[in-house]
Amino acid sequence: MKTILFRPFERYSEKTLVIVGVAFTLIGSLLGAAFQGRFDGVLDMHFVPSTSFYQVLIDNAINIFCLVLFLFLSAKYINNKTRLIDILTAAMVARIPYYFMVFGNINNTMSKASEEIMQLVNPEMIEQVGTSSLLLVIGFGLISIVFLIWYIALLYNGFKVASNAKGNTPIALFILSILLAEVLSKVLIHYLN
Amino acid sequence: MKKLPVVCPSCEKTLMVSQLSCSNCDTVISGSYSLPILLQLSPEDQDFIFEFFLLSGSLKDIAKKIGKSYPTVRNRLDDIIEKINELQK
Numbered sequence: 001m002k003t004i005l006f007r008p009f010e011r012y013s014e015k016t017l018v019i020v021g022v023a024f025t026l027i028g029s030l031l032g033a034a035f036q037g038r039f040d041g042v043l044d045m046h047f048v049p050s051t052s053f054y055q056v057l058i059d060n061a062i063n064i065f066c067l068v069l070f071l072f073l074s075a076k077y078i079n080n081k082t083r084l085i086d087i088l089t090a091a092m093v094a095r096i097p098y099y100f101m102v103f104g105n106i107n108n109t110m111s112k113a114s115e116e117i118m119q120l121v122n123p124e125m126i127e128q129v130g131t132s133s134l135l136l137v138i139g140f141g142l143i144s145i146v147f148l149i150w151y152i153a154l155l156y157n158g159f160k161v162a163s164n165a166k167g168n169t170p171i172a173l174f175i176l177s178i179l180l181a182e183v184l185s186k187v188l189i190h191y192l193n
Numbered sequence: 194m195k196k197l198p199v200v201c202p203s204c205e206k207t208l209m210v211s212q213l214s215c216s217n218c219d220t221v222i223s224g225s226y227s228l229p230i231l232l233q234l235s236p237e238d239q240d241f242i243f244e245f246f247l248l249s250g251s252l253k254d255i256a257k258k259i260g261k262s263y264p265t266v267r268n269r270l271d272d273i274i275e276k277i278n279e280l281q282k
Contacts, residue, residue, distance in 0.1 A: 010265045013256070081271070086264050164268040 006153055008093060009161040014085045021092025025060050028099025032056035036111065037102030040189050042066055042182045043148070045101050047111045058193045060095070066185040067091040067155070070177035075163035078170050082163045090158020097150040104140045113137050152178070199233050207233055230280050238273050245270065 003011055012020075032038060033053040039045050042063045068084070068091050075082040104110045113133040159165065159174055201208055210226040231239060241255075248254040256266040 010262055011260060012262055014263065017262075079271075081267065083264070161262065161264050161268065164264075164271055 005150075007157050007161075008154075009086070009090060009158045014083075014089055017089035017093055018085070020096075021089055024096045024099060025064070025092055026057070028095065028102075029053055029057040029060055031099055031102045032059070035102040035105040036108070037105055039063055039095075039098065040186070040193075042178065042185045044182075044186075045098060045144075047102075047105050047114065049111075055193060059189055062188045062193065063095070063181075063185050064088075064091045066181040066188065067178075069184070070181045071155075071159055071174070074170070074173040074177045075159060075165075078163045078165050078173065086162035087159070090155060090162055094151055094155035094158055097147045097154070101144060101147050104143070109136065110140055113140075196236060197232065199228055230277055233280055234273065234276060238276070241269060242273065 008017065028039075030053055033051055033056050036047050036049065036051055037045055038048050038051050038056060039059040068088050071091065072082070072084055072087045075087055113136040116130060116133040117137050155178075156171075156174055160170070163170065165171075165174075199208055200206070207228065210228060211223060213222045213226075214220065231242065234242070244258065245252075245255055248258065252263060252266050252270065256263045259266070261269075
């Protein structure tokens, strides 16, 4: 079970991982459209008033492209034998936990709670903010951190298997790649989508 | 099957062969012979190389046989190659 959740790249063939990765990218995009969640950056997920399947799918495609671009360059630097397909499957499969976060907006729960919290910026309205909304947002924030850690752990394990990474240099390159991918994805999504 | 010790349990240096004997006529040969490099690897690494050889050197086939992914198997082979290069120095 631990292998499936954190280290699927050690066991499953690239064919299986591609099928799972593509299937969940499509499912994640459908879920995003259904619950108004956009993945507007490699490390981002925001609820918006409305979105479409294609818009969320393009978000996801850009995120996967940015992750693959920088992680593949880093992995090639570490080990010249690294295959593109192994980095691609790592990027696609690692994002699966993130797609489930949109369930937090069933019945617009999180959108409504966030809107209420935003009233905090207006000191006169503070008293109107319900405790339940505060707890909802804090709870969702904590759950998001768990899913973010899961996502990064999966991504690092995929990167490690793909490049046979050992030591501290690959960790530094991995972190740098994620940060660069985040910046590029934000820029591309802003201008293209 | 008894496991062949290749490392000294006292100082962890690679062991040498100092005696060989014939189980048929009891002839005993004494001397000082180095262990072949392949025998200096761990039994798990030796098994891996043996499987790899029997499958005509196909990483895809060995990955299927041992239920691991292709890059995992390739990494294992690369690690063994690295160990052998170290032993050859």
